[in-house]
Amino acid sequence: MLSNNNSNKMFFLFILFFSTLISISSNSWFGCWIGLEINLLSFIPLISNSKNLLSVETSLKYFLTQSLASINFLFMILIKFSLLKNFNMNNIISIMMNSSLLMKMGSMPFHFWFPNIVEGLSWMNNFILMTWQKISPMILLSYYFNKNFLIFMIIMNLIIGSLGGLNQTSLRKLLAFSSINNLGWMILSIMISENLWLFYFTIYSMMILMMISLFLMMNVYFMNQMFINNMNFFIKLNMLINFLSLGGLPPFMGFMPKWIIINFLLINKFYFLTFIFMMTSLIIIYYYIRIIYSSFMFNYFKMKWMNFFTKNNFMLLINLSSFISISSMILSTFIFM
Numbered sequence: 663m664l665s666n667n668n669s670n671k672m673f674f675l676f677i678l679f680f681s682t683l684i685s686i687s688s689n690s691w692f693g694c695w696i697g698l699e700i701n702l703l704s705f706i707p708l709i710s711n712s713k714n715l716l717s718v719e720t721s722l723k724y725f726l727t728q729s730l731a732s733i734n735f736l737f738m739i740l741i742k743f744s745l746l747k748n749f750n751m752n753n754i755i756s757i758m759m760n761s762s763l764l765m766k767m768g769s770m771p772f773h774f775w776f777p778n779i780v781e782g783l784s785w786m787n788n789f790i791l792m793t794w795q796k797i798s799p800m801i802l803l804s805y806y807f808n809k810n811f812l813i814f815m816i817i818m819n820l821i822i823g824s825l826g827g828l829n830q831t832s833l834r835k836l837l838a839f840s841s842i843n844n845l846g847w848m849i850l851s852i853m854i855s856e857n858l859w860l861f862y863f864t865i866y867s868m869m870i871l872m873m874i875s876l877f878l879m880m881n882v883y884f885m886n887q888m889f890i891n892n893m894n895f896f897i898k899l900n901m902l903i904n905f906l907s908l909g910g911l912p913p914f915m916g917f918m919p920k921w922i923i924i925n926f927l928l929i930n931k932f933y934f935l936t937f938i939f940m941m942t943s944l945i946i947i948y949y950y951i952r953i954i955y956s957s958f959m960f961n962y963f964k965m966k967w968m969n970f971f972t973k974n975n976f977m978l979l980i981n982l983s984s985f986i987s988i989s990s991m992i993l994s995t996f997i998f999m
Contacts, residue, residue: 670707677704678794685798691739694802695732698766701798702728709787720782727775731765734758756808760815766799768838769845770818777826780838785878788834792841793867796848800859804852812849817938819846824942827949831885833877836949837870840908843946847923847939854926862919869908869916872983876901879980888957896981902954903984909947915990 681704685697702725710721738759761772768776780788803812823843830836844866852859880897882888907914912921920943927936 674704674707678708678790682794682798686801691743694798695736695739698732698735698798698802701795702732705790705795708790709783716782720779723775723782724779727772727779728766731762731772734762734765738762753808756806757811759806760803760808760811763799763803764815767796767845768842769815769849770822770842773819773822773842776842777835777838780834781832783834785834785874788837789870789874792837792870793863796845797863800848800852800863801856803849804856804859807853809853812853813935816846816849817935819843819849820938820942824945827946833883833885833888836885836953837873840946841870843942846942847920851919851923854923858919858922862923865915865919868983869904869987872900872904872980872987873908875980876904885953885956888953898954898958900980900984901957903987905950905954906947907987909950910943911947913988913990913992915987918990 678701681697681700683697684700685694688694688697706721706725709717709724711717738755742755742759764770765772780791783791819842823839823841823846826842827836827839830839848859848862848866851862876897877883880888903914907916910916910920920939924936924939927933927939
C-alpha cells in the first residue's frame with residue numbers, strides 16, 4: 663500500500679513538472695491555459711490526504727480559488743481573440759488577464775487564500791506551492807502585462823507581505839507572508855529581464871528549501887516550539903544565517919538579487935519605489951530577528967527526543983548551504999569581475 667502511494671506521488675510530481683513545461687513553452691494562450699489546468703489537477707492529489715480533514719479542506723479551497731482564476735483567464739482569452747478584434751480594449755483585457763495570473767500566484771489583492779492554504783499543508787508541499795507553482799503564472803505574466811497596474815500591485819505586495827507577518831505565530835503563515843513580499847520583488851525582476859527573474863527565483867528557492875529543511879528536521883510549526891526546544895547551537899546558527907539571508911541582509915546570499923534590483927531602480931530614478939522596497943525589507947528583517955533573538959536568549963526545557971537531530975547527516979548539507987550563503991557576496995565579486 664505504501665509503495666503504491668509513493669508511486670502515485672511520483673506520477674503526480676512528474677505531471678506537475680511536465681505541466682509547467684507545457685504552459686511556458688506553448689505558442690498559444692489556449693496551450694498555456696491547458697498547462698495551468700493540468701498543473702492544478704496534478705497538485706491537488708499531492709496535497710490531499712483522506713486521513714487528515716484539514717488537508718482535504720485545504721485541497722478544496724485550493725481547487726476553488728485556482729479554478730476561479732483559470733475560468734477568468736480563459737474568459738479573457740476568448741474575449742480577446744473572438745469578440746474584440748475590432749475594438750481597442752487591450753488595457754482592460756491585460757489588467758484582467760494579469761489579475762487572474764496574480765490570483766494563481768497568491769498575490770495581493772487576491773492573497774487571502776494563500777496563508778490559509780499554507781497552514782493546512784506539510785512542509786514539502788509548502789515548498790512546492792511557494793516555488794514551483796509560481797513559475798508558469800510568472801512566465802505567462804511576462805508575455806503580456808500592464809506596466810502601471812503591475813507597479814501598483816508590486817507596492818501592495820511589498821506592504822501587505824511585510825505588515826501581514828508581524829502578528830503571526832505560525833511559521834508556515836510567516837513564510838507565506840514572506841513569499842507575498844518576495845513576489846513583489848519577483849514581479850519587478852521579470853519586468854526588468856527574464857534572466858534577473860531566474861537568478862532571483864533560484865536563490866529564493868534555495869533559501870526557502872533550507873528554511874523548510876530546518877523546520878522539517880526539527881518538526882516545528884509554531885514560534886513557541888522554537889522558543890522551548892533545546893536546539894543544538896549549530897542548528898540555531900544555521901537558522902540565524904538562513905533567516906537573515908531570506909530577509910535580504912548583506913553579506914548573505916539573499917542580498918545579491920535584491921541589490922541588483924535596487925541598483926536598477928536607482929539608475930532609472932525610481933526613488934519612491936526604492937524607498938518602499940527598502941522599508942518593507944527592514945520590517946521583514948525585524949520580525950525574523952525577533953524570532954531568532956528569542957530562540958537564542960530564552961531558557962529551554964531539555965527535550966530528549968530532540969537529541970537525534972544533532973547526529974543527522976542532513977546537518978552537513980545545511981551547514982554547507984549556510985557557508986555558501988555567508989560567502990556568496992565574496993564569491994560574487996569574482997563572478998562579476
